[in-house]
Amino acid sequence: MADAQLKDKPGQVNDPNKMARRAAFDPTVGNEKPQAYYNDIKAKFAEERDKRLAYRPKGLSQYTSDLTGELEKYETDPWAEEKIERDPIEDHVECLFIGGGFSALLTAARLRERGVESIRIVEKGSDVGGTWYWNRYPGAACDVSSYDYLPLLDELGYVPKSFFAKGPEIFAHCQAIAHKYDLYDLAIFQTTVTQTHWDEKEKLWRLSTDRGDKLTAKFVIVANGTLAKPKLTKVKGMESYEGHAFHSSRFDFDFCGYDLENLKDKRVGIIGTGATAVQIIPRLAKAAKSLHVFQRTPSAIDIRDDIPTDPQWAASLKPGWQKQRLDRHVLGTKPDLNKRKEIEAMDRALRTQRYENHNIEHQMRLHRRIEETVENAETAEKLKPWYMHRCKRPTYDDEYLPAFNIPTVHLVDTDGQGITEINERGPVFEGQEYPVDVLIYATGFEVQVTGIYNDIRGVDGLELNDKYKEGMRTVFGIHSAGYPNLFIMGGYQASFQFNLTFMLQTQGFHIAECIKYTRETGYATIDAKRDTEKWWVGEVIKYRGTTNRNKECTPGYYNFEGEDNRREDGNYNGGMWQYCQHLDESKGRYREYFDFQQ
Numbered sequence: 309m310a311d312a313q314l315k316d317k318p319g320q321v322n323d324p325n326k327m328a329r330r331a332a333f334d335p336t337v338g339n340e341k342p343q344a345y346y347n348d349i350k351a352k353f354a355e356e357r358d359k360r361l362a363y364r365p366k367g368l369s370q371y372t373s374d375l376t377g378e379l380e381k382y383e384t385d386p387w388a389e390e391k392i393e394r395d396p397i398e399d400h401v402e403c404l405f406i407g408g409g410f411s412a413l414l415t416a417a418r419l420r421e422r423g424v425e426s427i428r429i430v431e432k433g434s435d436v437g438g439t440w441y442w443n444r445y446p447g448a449a450c451d452v453s454s455y456d457y458l459p460l461l462d463e464l465g466y467v468p469k470s471f472f473a474k475g476p477e478i479f480a481h482c483q484a485i486a487h488k489y490d491l492y493d494l495a496i497f498q499t500t501v502t503q504t505h506w507d508e509k510e511k512l513w514r515l516s517t518d519r520g521d522k523l524t525a526k527f528v529i530v531a532n533g534t535l536a537k538p539k540l541t542k543v544k545g546m547e548s549y550e551g552h553a554f555h556s557s558r559f560d561f562d563f564c565g566y567d568l569e570n571l572k573d574k575r576v577g578i579i580g581t582g583a584t585a586v587q588i589i590p591r592l593a594k595a596a597k598s599l600h601v602f603q604r605t606p607s608a609i610d611i612r613d614d615i616p617t618d619p620q621w622a623a624s625l626k627p628g629w630q631k632q633r634l635d636r637h638v639l640g641t642k643p644d645l646n647k648r649k650e651i652e653a654m655d656r657a658l659r660t661q662r663y664e665n666h667n668i669e670h671q672m673r674l675h676r677r678i679e680e681t682v683e684n685a686e687t688a689e690k691l692k693p694w695y696m697h698r699c700k701r702p703t704y705d706d707e708y709l710p711a712f713n714i715p716t717v718h719l720v721d722t723d724g725q726g727i728t729e730i731n732e733r734g735p736v737f738e739g740q741e742y743p744v745d746v747l748i749y750a751t752g753f754e755v756q757v758t759g760i761y762n763d764i765r766g767v768d769g770l771e772l773n774d775k776y777k778e779g780m781r782t783v784f785g786i787h788s789a790g791y792p793n794l795f796i797m798g799g800y801q802a803s804f805q806f807n808l809t810f811m812l813q814t815q816g817f818h819i820a821e822c823i824k825y826t827r828e829t830g831y832a833t834i835d836a837k838r839d840t841e842k843w844w845v846g847e848v849i850k851y852r853g854t855t856n857r858n859k860e861c862t863p864g865y866y867n868f869e870g871e872d873n874r875r876e877d878g879n880y881n882g883g884m885w886q887y888c889q890h891l892d893e894s895k896g897r898y899r900e901y902f903d904f905q906q
């Protein structure tokens with residue numbers, strides 16, 4: 309990697325006007341080491357991946373998200389002050405949201421602006437906020453710039469406290485949005501939608517819930533989030549554990565103390581070292597009598613370097629500042645056509661090789677950071693990630709690596725295997741027992757299953773996931789033919805580049821405009837045309853490339869735990885700018901894209 313690129317440390321910020329910088333690799337710039345150096349590292353990546361694949365049961369079968377019976381406690385809502393007692397509801401609304409996180413809040417606000425008042429939000433939790441309602445573990449924070457991530461800042465007259473907003477601030481912002489747009493009145497909490505079935509005769513959706521509700525709606529917005537259902541790694545004997553255990557998204561502050569003060573005489577264990585664990589571990593490390601970190605694959609940890617918001621800068625912001633900023637950042641991602649031409653003109657093999665080599669240089673910089681920070685050389689070695697950048701979720705934290713210098717913090721590296729047994733006292737690995745008083749599962753979530761907890765059936769009674777068995781088919785990741793008046797937010801085949809909330813706002817605008825158009829033209833339904841669906845699937849496939857990169861990655865939820873997958877079963881990788889362009893182009897031309905029925 310050229311020197312200039314090396315110095316440009318991703319994640320480092322010193323100017324609130326900037327986006328959080330992330331690694332970008334330029335194949336027109338040469339590499340600095342002989343090719344043999346990169347080949348050796350690539351071989352090591354492959355070896356580490358193969359080792360993990362050999363240990364694991366296939367794909368997702370190593371995990372369970374069926375948290376019933378003995379495992380029910382891992383999904384219980386710790387934030388619900390009391391169970392809301394109410395009679396089942398039977399009513400009809402024009403628009404119904406499944407889920408009360410950012411997707412619903414942003415889109416409901418847009419619908420209200422367009423005069424839609426008959427709205428219901430059905431939410432499993434006891435408040436709005438989705439991800440930020442559930443994930444309250446110590447250290448929770450976003451890792452894109454808060455001035456971009458927190459939506460509607462201008463409208464709410466709010467400037468976040470720091471460059472990377474913390475979880476409680478984001479949750480409070482969700483609540484503030486719900487208050488500002490009077491969305492609380494529309495919500496029913498502690499309620500899970502279990503069935504969403506299309507009634508072709510009446511041209512409406514019939515929904516059932518776990519509270520016995522019988523709801524109908526003209527339009528349904530599936531807003532249940534991408535990583536909503538906690539999952540646990542299946543480990544022999546896990547039910548026999550007699551200490552206290554919980555999942556990271558149900559963090560037990562009653563047990564640990566609000567400032568973790570109750571942990572000072574507790575031995576704590578945490579399973580997993582993904583993005584969540586990277587944020588929790590430094591806080592547990594300081595608070596607990598001892599901490600054992602059970603690692604299967606290390607995360608790649610880059611510089612965070614958070615800064616508090618400069619009050620002078622905040623005071624200087626003019627109305628419309630956030631929109632201008634977002635426009636600038638999204639337009640900033642507009643492909644530089646000259647650069648693109650230069651890249652396209654390159655020999656394909658050379659281009660791929662340079663990309664990979666830059667990627668390796670980036671990962672080796674993170675290795676050096678570990679060596680410089682972690683005092684025990686053996687521990688440092690075990691904390692090194694051996695895979696390409698973005699094979700797993702990149703993480704940004706300045707306290708994670710130093711935590712391993714605290715004498716009471718112990719890394720139990722399982723060399724890719726994962727802990728294989730838990731007994732009544734704690735995890736066991738290679739015959740050694742690690743007794744702990746508290747065991748935290750930071751083992752992630754079921755990923756982007758459309759209709760989590762829910763059975764969605766369209767015109768022919770076909771369940772949506774069954775339709776997708778033939779390969780995902782959507783328009784913009786939002787509409788799927790045969791599911792009229794149904795809109796899916798935050799799912800596959802949409803763009804996830806830049807910033808999730810920006811994408812959700814973009815989708816929210818589109819959905820609100822589609823609903824407005826359907827209402828104003830007096831149609832009963834809007835549905836994706838099969839041809840449009842075919843076109844969009846083609847676009848998704850085109851930008852998902854033809855390399856084996858996904859397969860070459862170490863297993864994780866980004867690559868379906870190493871399972872083969874079809875190219876269309878993933879995100880649209882044409883870029884956020886281009887995704888927005890496509891949505892914009894459809895406006896005013898809805899009849900070309902969609903079928904409308906009276």
Ligand code: NDP
Pocket residue numbers: 449450451452535541543556579580581582583584585587602603604605606701725726727728750751752753863864865
């Ligand atoms: P992940 O799925 O990323 O991580 C699960 C972890 O559990 C992995 O480290 C996995 O290891 C490990 N694991 C599974 N089984 C075992 C076992 N038997 N023994 C030891 N370890 C095991 O879940 P997270 O909750 O960390 O993150 C999920 C996602 O949530 C993130 O990727 C991100 O999208 C989002 N998130 C975002 C944040 C933000 O924006 N700031 C913060 C936190 C989360 P292995 O890697 O080997 O599979």
